[in-house]
Amino acid sequence: MRELIQGSWQKAGTNPLPKGRVLLFIHGTFSNNEMYLHELSQTAEGKGLLAKIQNKQHYDQVLAFDHPTLSVSPVLNAMDLGRMFKGSEADVDVISHSRGGLVTRWWFETYDTRTKGKSRAVLVGSPLAGTSLASAPRLRAGINLLTNVAKVVGKGTSLASATFPILTVVTGLLRVLVSAGTLAAKTPILDAAVALIPGLSAQALVSNNEELNRLNEVHTNKLTYFAVQSNFKPTAPGWEFWKYFVHIGDRLKDWGSDMVFNAPNDLVVDTASMTVLVKPPQAISIAAPLDFGDSPTVHHTVYFRQPQTASFIAKSLGIA
Numbered sequence: 001m002r003e004l005i006q007g008s009w010q011k012a013g014t015n016p017l018p019k020g021r022v023l024l025f026i027h028g029t030f031s032n033n034e035m036y037l038h039e040l041s042q043t044a045e046g047k048g049l050l051a052k053i054q055n056k057q058h059y060d061q062v063l064a065f066d067h068p069t070l071s072v073s074p075v076l077n078a079m080d081l082g083r084m085f086k087g088s089e090a091d092v093d094v095i096s097h098s099r100g101g102l103v104t105r106w107w108f109e110t111y112d113t114r115t116k117g118k119s120r121a122v123l124v125g126s127p128l129a130g131t132s133l134a135s136a137p138r139l140r141a142g143i144n145l146l147t148n149v150a151k152v153v154g155k156g157t158s159l160a161s162a163t164f165p166i167l168t169v170v171t172g173l174l175r176v177l178v179s180a181g182t183l184a185a186k187t188p189i190l191d192a193a194v195a196l197i198p199g200l201s202a203q204a205l206v207s208n209n210e211e212l213n214r215l216n217e218v219h220t221n222k223l224t225y226f227a228v229q230s231n232f233k234p235t236a237p238g239w240e241f242w243k244y245f246v247h248i249g250d251r252l253k254d255w256g257s258d259m260v261f262n263a264p265n266d267l268v269v270d271t272a273s274m275t276v277l278v279k280p281p282q283a284i285s286i287a288a289p290l291d292f293g294d295s296p297t298v299h300h301t302v303y304f305r306q307p308q309t310a311s312f313i314a315k316s317l318g319i320a
C-alpha cells in the first residue's frame with residue numbers, strides 16, 4: 001500500500017487510517033498504479049480530479065494497492081486487502097481498472113473486515129463476468145489479435161499514441177505462455193497453459209469459472225457501484241483484420257475458431273461483462289454506466305485519458 005503525496009505514490013507499507021474517508025486505487029493485469037497518474041494527467045479534467053482528491057477536502061487519505069495479478073487470483077488479493085484494513089472504520093471509495101474491479105468486489109462483498117464504514121466503487125472496464133481473452137479455447141486467437149494490434153500501432157496510425165499501452169497486454173500474454181514452460185508445450189493444445197496461471201484463469205469468461213459463478217450469485221444493496229464501458233469499433237483502414245477476430249453476423253459462422261469475442265468488447269474485456277453483479281435468472285447489473293458506445297478511439301487501456309471518465313468519477317463520488 002502506498003499513499004499519494006504531492007503527485008506521486010510514496011511511503012510503501014502505509015496503513016489505512018482507522019477513521020475518516022479513504023480513496024483507494026486498484027490497478028489491473030499487466031499494469032500498475034502509476035498508470036492512473038499518467039493517464040489522468042493527459043486532460044484538464046483528469047488533472048482537476050487529481051488535484052481535488054489531494055486537497056484533503058474530500059479524502060483524508062489517498063492510497064494505491066500494489067498487488068500481483070498473475071501468480072494469485074483476485075480472491076487472494078481481496079483477502080490481503082481485508083487484512084490491511086482490519087480494525088479500520090473508514091469510509092472507502094475505490095477507483096479500479098480491469099481486473100482490479102474483481103479484487104474490489106471480492107473485498108467489499110466477502111473479505112471486508114471493517115467494523116463500520118461505507119463502501120463505493122467506480123469499476124472501469126472490469127471483467128465482472130469474465131473476459132473472452134482469458135478463455136482457454138480463445139487464447140491463441142487472442143494472442144494473434146493483440147499481435148496484429150501491435151503491428152498496426154507500429155506502422156503509425158491515427159490511434160498510435162492512444163493505443164500504445166495495449167502493447168503491455170501483448171507482451172504480458174506472451175510472457176504468460178512462456179512461463180507455462182514445457183508442461184504446456186506437451187499438452188494437446190497450447191491453450192491449456194491458461195489454466196496454469198491463477199490470475200488469468202480466474203478472469204475467464206467460461207460457464208465453469210466457479211470463482212465468478214460464486215461472485216455473481218448474490219448482491220447486497222449496501223454497496224454502491226458505478227461502471228465505465230466501451231465497445232471499441234475501429235474504422236481506420238489499417239484495422240481491417242479486426243473482422244477475423246470479432247463475430248459479425250452469419251458470414252463469420254465458419255470462422256469460430258479464429259474469433260476472440262462474440263459480442264461488443266473494448267479490445268480486452270467483453271462489454272456486457274462490465275456491469276454484471278448477478279447472473280441470470282436474476283440478472284442484476286450496475287445501473288447507468290458511463291457508456292462510450294461504439295467508439296473508434298476508446299478501448300481498454302485508454303479509459304482514464306478520456307475527459308468524460310474523470311468527470312464521471314468526480315460526479316459519482318461527489319468530488320465537486
